[in-house]
Amino acid sequence: MLELHFAVPMAGAVLCTFNTRHDAAMVSFLLKHSGAKVFLVESNLLDVGRAALKRLADSDPAAALPVLLTISDDTDSDDYEDLVANAASEPFDIRWPASELDPISLNYTSGTTSRPKGVVYNHRGAYLNTIATVLAYDITVMPTYLWTVPMFHCNGWNLPWGVAMQGGTNVCLRHFTARVIFDSIARHGVTHMGGAPTVLNMIANAPPADRKPLPGPVRVMTGGAPPPPRVLFAVEELGFVVYHIYGLTETYGPATVCTWLPEWDALPAAERARLKARQGFQHIAMQGADVKDPGTMESVPCDGETVGEVMFRGNTVMSGYYRDLAATKESMAGGWLHTGDLAVRHPDGYIQVKDRAKDIIISGGENISSIEVESVIFSHPAVLEAAVVARPDHHWGETPCAFVKLKDGASATEAEIIGFCRDRLPHYMAPKTVVFEDLPKTSTGKTQKFVLRDKARAMGSLTKIASSKL
Amino acid sequence: MLELHFAVPMAGAVLCTFNTRHDAAMVSFLLKHSGAKVFLVESNLLDVGRAALKRLADSDPAAALPVLLTISDDTDSDDYEDLVANAASEPFDIRWPASELDPISLNYTSGTTSRPKGVVYNHRGAYLNTIATVLAYDITVMPTYLWTVPMFHCNGWNLPWGVAMQGGTNVCLRHFTARVIFDSIARHGVTHMGGAPTVLNMIANAPPADRKPLPGPVRVMTGGAPPPPRVLFAVEELGFVVYHIYGLTETYGPATVCTWLPEWDALPAAERARLKARQGFQHIAMQGADVKDPGTMESVPCDGETVGEVMFRGNTVMSGYYRDLAATKESMAGGWLHTGDLAVRHPDGYIQVKDRAKDIIISGGENISSIEVESVIFSHPAVLEAAVVARPDHHWGETPCAFVKLKDGASATEAEIIGFCRDRLPHYMAPKTVVFEDLPKTSTGKTQKFVLRDKARAMGSLTKIASSKL
Numbered sequence: 008m009l010e011l012h013f014a015v016p017m018a019g020a021v022l023c024t025f026n027t028r029h030d031a032a033m034v035s036f037l038l039k040h041s042g043a044k045v046f047l048v049e050s051n052l053l054d055v056g057r058a059a060l061k062r063l064a065d066s067d068p069a070a071a072l073p074v075l076l077t078i079s080d081d082t083d084s085d086d087y088e089d090l091v092a093n094a095a096s097e098p099f100d101i102r103w104p105a106s107e108l109d110p111i112s113l114n115y116t117s118g119t120t121s122r123p124k125g126v127v128y129n130h131r132g133a134y135l136n137t138i139a140t141v142l143a144y145d146i147t148v149m150p151t152y153l154w155t156v157p158m159f160h161c162n163g164w165n166l167p168w169g170v171a172m173q174g175g176t177n178v179c180l181r182h183f184t185a186r187v188i189f190d191s192i193a194r195h196g197v198t199h200m201g202g203a204p205t206v207l208n209m210i211a212n213a214p215p216a217d218r219k220p221l222p223g224p225v226r227v228m229t230g231g232a233p234p235p236p237r238v239l240f241a242v243e244e245l246g247f248v249v250y251h252i253y254g255l256t257e258t259y260g261p262a263t264v265c266t267w268l269p270e271w272d273a274l275p276a277a278e279r280a281r282l283k284a285r286q287g288f289q290h291i292a293m294q295g296a297d298v299k300d301p302g303t304m305e306s307v308p309c310d311g312e313t314v315g316e317v318m319f320r321g322n323t324v325m326s327g328y329y330r331d332l333a334a335t336k337e338s339m340a341g342g343w344l345h346t347g348d349l350a351v352r353h354p355d356g357y358i359q360v361k362d363r364a365k366d367i368i369i370s371g372g373e374n375i376s377s378i379e380v381e382s383v384i385f386s387h388p389a390v391l392e393a394a395v396v397a398r399p400d401h402h403w404g405e406t407p408c409a410f411v412k413l414k415d416g417a418s419a420t421e422a423e424i425i426g427f428c429r430d431r432l433p434h435y436m437a438p439k440t441v442v443f444e445d446l447p448k449t450s451t452g453k454t455q456k457f458v459l460r461d462k463a464r465a466m467g468s469l470t471k472i473a474s475s476k477l
Numbered sequence: 478m479l480e481l482h483f484a485v486p487m488a489g490a491v492l493c494t495f496n497t498r499h500d501a502a503m504v505s506f507l508l509k510h511s512g513a514k515v516f517l518v519e520s521n522l523l524d525v526g527r528a529a530l531k532r533l534a535d536s537d538p539a540a541a542l543p544v545l546l547t548i549s550d551d552t553d554s555d556d557y558e559d560l561v562a563n564a565a566s567e568p569f570d571i572r573w574p575a576s577e578l579d580p581i582s583l584n585y586t587s588g589t590t591s592r593p594k595g596v597v598y599n600h601r602g603a604y605l606n607t608i609a610t611v612l613a614y615d616i617t618v619m620p621t622y623l624w625t626v627p628m629f630h631c632n633g634w635n636l637p638w639g640v641a642m643q644g645g646t647n648v649c650l651r652h653f654t655a656r657v658i659f660d661s662i663a664r665h666g667v668t669h670m671g672g673a674p675t676v677l678n679m680i681a682n683a684p685p686a687d688r689k690p691l692p693g694p695v696r697v698m699t700g701g702a703p704p705p706p707r708v709l710f711a712v713e714e715l716g717f718v719v720y721h722i723y724g725l726t727e728t729y730g731p732a733t734v735c736t737w738l739p740e741w742d743a744l745p746a747a748e749r750a751r752l753k754a755r756q757g758f759q760h761i762a763m764q765g766a767d768v769k770d771p772g773t774m775e776s777v778p779c780d781g782e783t784v785g786e787v788m789f790r791g792n793t794v795m796s797g798y799y800r801d802l803a804a805t806k807e808s809m810a811g812g813w814l815h816t817g818d819l820a821v822r823h824p825d826g827y828i829q830v831k832d833r834a835k836d837i838i839i840s841g842g843e844n845i846s847s848i849e850v851e852s853v854i855f856s857h858p859a860v861l862e863a864a865v866v867a868r869p870d871h872h873w874g875e876t877p878c879a880f881v882k883l884k885d886g887a888s889a890t891e892a893e894i895i896g897f898c899r900d901r902l903p904h905y906m907a908p909k910t911v912v913f914e915d916l917p918k919t920s921t922g923k924t925q926k927f928v929l930r931d932k933a934r935a936m937g938s939l940t941k942i943a944s945s946k947l
Contacts, residue, residue: 148736
């Protein structure tokens with residue numbers, strides 16, 4: 008997939024990468040929607056790939072199917088390596104884009120709430136976001152980059168191109184655990200890596216036997232959700248330097264950076280974590296990041312309190328959704344990309360996302376940021392992971408419901424978790440329900456809140472219990 | 478001037494900076510040629526500025542003169558600070574360029590051989606070259622940059638914009654000596670600086686009393702001429718990390734970088750210096766850097782021997798010469814910018830400039846690179862500076878003539894310098910004349926070879942002496 012990030016655009020084609028966890032039905036849908044002409048499949052996913060092609064043929068016997076090419080770790084029956092081996096040597100016939108706004112890549116959103124949408128990246132945007140990403144977290148010349156972010160996710164935050172641009176070395180893993188991460192860092196002298204907070208969590212909670220000393224500072228770009236303070240402290244103590252970025256598939260991945268001021272190094276740890284949890288400012292290739300009232304399109308005041316919607320405009324906003332003009336127009340209403348993320352702007356100008364619009368919990372008329380509640384639960388020593396969603400309630404409208412995974416061998420009761428939160432948050436923000444179980448995840452390590460929201464909804468109202476117990 | 482790099486483009490105007498060493502005649506010519514509307518002059522240059530305006534008025538009494546605004550370190554009669562103080566507060570009326578190809582800046586070439594030419598930079602090129610320059614020498618976030626490169630020289634290699642982009646601190650000096658450089662580095666914690674080889678030379682030859690330990694590694698971007706090995710060793714030993722870049726006014730300054738491979742760190746010092754003296758590859762914003770036969774426009778082979786002309790094309794090549802279509806067409810013949818620099822391409826692809834086309838010495842039919850001869854003379858322990866030019870000769874056509882400035886208190890004879898060169902170079906390359914004197918310099922520290930060439934020409938042929946002595 009790394010090589011195809013170069014070969015496909017150089018052939019004048021558009022790269023469309025699929026999530027490796029998709030099933031045949033989804034792959035079949037995406038093949039059809041994208042109009043793929045060539046379908047490269049790794050041998051370990053060949054069953055899904057073939058089943059997807061069969062579905063496609065069954066659904067429309069007259070349609071031309073994409074050509075299937077296999078990629079394999081074995082030497083036999085590997086179409087891709089054969090093609091490469093038998094290709095003519097230089098000079099290549101590079102097909103340059105006619106316009107820099109020609110598409111380079113098609114990235115389908117994860118589709119947690121609706122059918123996946125095909126986000127079109129163009130050459131200009133990909134070039135600029137590659138540069139911005141490289142600059143945002145100090146990828147200096149000749150880096151060694153460890154891949155934990157899938158390349159099918161926003162083209163791996165553009166870093167197949169970015170690492171090449173800086174003459175770097177790619178360390179690719181098929182699967183990873185904390186042990187594999189520490190081993191790879193030590194063996195290859197890794198200087199940079201990406202990682203969702205769940206990856207940081209994995210590192211922070213690695214048993215001592217799985218750890219190895221770092222060969223030097225390792226810069227980690229994290230995003231997807233703000234790093235919880237406890238995880239941040241733990242990984243920074245190990246020698247990782249955490250850069251917090253924020254963005255969406257629609258912004259080629261990274262769009263803002265929590266620019267770190269040197270004077271903040273001297274602040275107490277909790278204060279540093281609070282500052283680093285903010286999403287910050289647009290990077291150097293994005294024209295504008297703003298927090299706006301979607302009704303009036305006015306910017307919210309920089310008071311750290313007024314909530315608005317994060318919006319973007321500039322070269323690193325997608326060309327649009329493929330074959331979906333209505334969704335494109337809706338998302339770009341007023342000339343700004345509407346992210347659906349709710350945020351405030353602090354007096355120093357830094358943007359802080361409070362929640363996804365659909366994740367906010369409205370209890371007794373008060374907005375509760377699920378992220379803030381999760382952050383507190385997370386700081387409980389027995390907690391490995393936590394997610395908070397709305398549970399419908401006859402009296403309050405909604406109440407916070409926490410799903411918690413405890414660390415191996417640790418224990419905590421529902422009452423303990425609730426009491427812990429009430430000691431640290433306004434009482435109305437503390438969860439009224441705590442469920443202990445494993446959290447459902449997307450392939451990029453994000454918690455699938457829509458699954459939890461369905462569960463919480465199925466529990467029904469808590470009103471009577473709530474009014475007596477709390 | 479730093480502030481004006483932002484204010485002028487934001488006002489929708491074009492920034493045109495003049496060399497502070499120009500006399501009234503030249504300033505008057507440039508004011509007229511550029512069509513300047515507003516003329517900002519520092520108080521210490523006010524005599525030249527007023528004389529230039531008078532010349533302009535005298536030459537064309539009907540013409541509208543530019544408005545003179547003064548900038549001063551004193552508080553009285555400072556138009557600029559008054560304007561700033563009395564300006565309306567935000568929101569500014571920023572006049573965005575209608576097209577990204579609109580001009581942002583007009584830079585006059587130094588005009589050593591002809592009338593100065595006005596090189597037009599556009600917004601797109603300036604943005605891209607700023608990014609490329611920041612990336613080329615690892616300007617990470619929050620740098621502290623020491624200014625020795627004048628901001629009127631290729632807009633200070635785009636770094637008024639680049640340092641701001643990375644949230645950095647600018648340390649500006651009106652005049653500098655080695656002592657001032659060391660003091661500034663220690664006092665402000667300088668992380669990056671630029672400097673022509675003459676600045677490196679100043680640092681390398683600083684008396685111990687003028688030196689201070691560096692607070693950390695200081696990255697120095699050098700260009701204009703390859704750093705002589707002895708100077709390179711000396712400054713690297715002090716803790717400077719030297720990045721060698723190459724470019725022209727016509728390429729917004731930096732255009733190529735001698736990309737350093739980590740494995741080269743282990744090579745012997747002389748080998749490292751040889752590798753670092755090469756100009757390298759185009760940076761990430763330049764589409765192409767090539768060495769071509771200007772007759773056929775074919776690329777020279779990568780053999781390290783065949784000499785061609787360095788040529789560029791891409792976004793960071795100038796829009797053209799202002800009001801000089803003929804010169805623009807000539808310089809861009811065949812779609813590539815012709816630099817007039819002669820170079821080879823090594824088997825590893827690195828470009829190495831052998832000489833300016835007009836600086837090459839042709840002796841007995843052999844091409845002699847003045848740079849190579851200078852590099853050897855430079856390694857003589859008594860030599861502070863050296864420049865080699867052609868002296869006309871009845872027998873050989875031309876012979877190398879060296880102008881040498883010795884270090885304070887050091888001594889060497891003409892015969893010693895010639896013998897030193899003959900021990901280290903093919904005999905035909907050794908200078909046949911050595912003149913001991915101060916070298917004439919441009920304001921950016923480049924030796925004015927045309928002055929020396931005139932002197933050498935005035936000496937006449939050396940043939941008879943040469944044939945008996947050598």
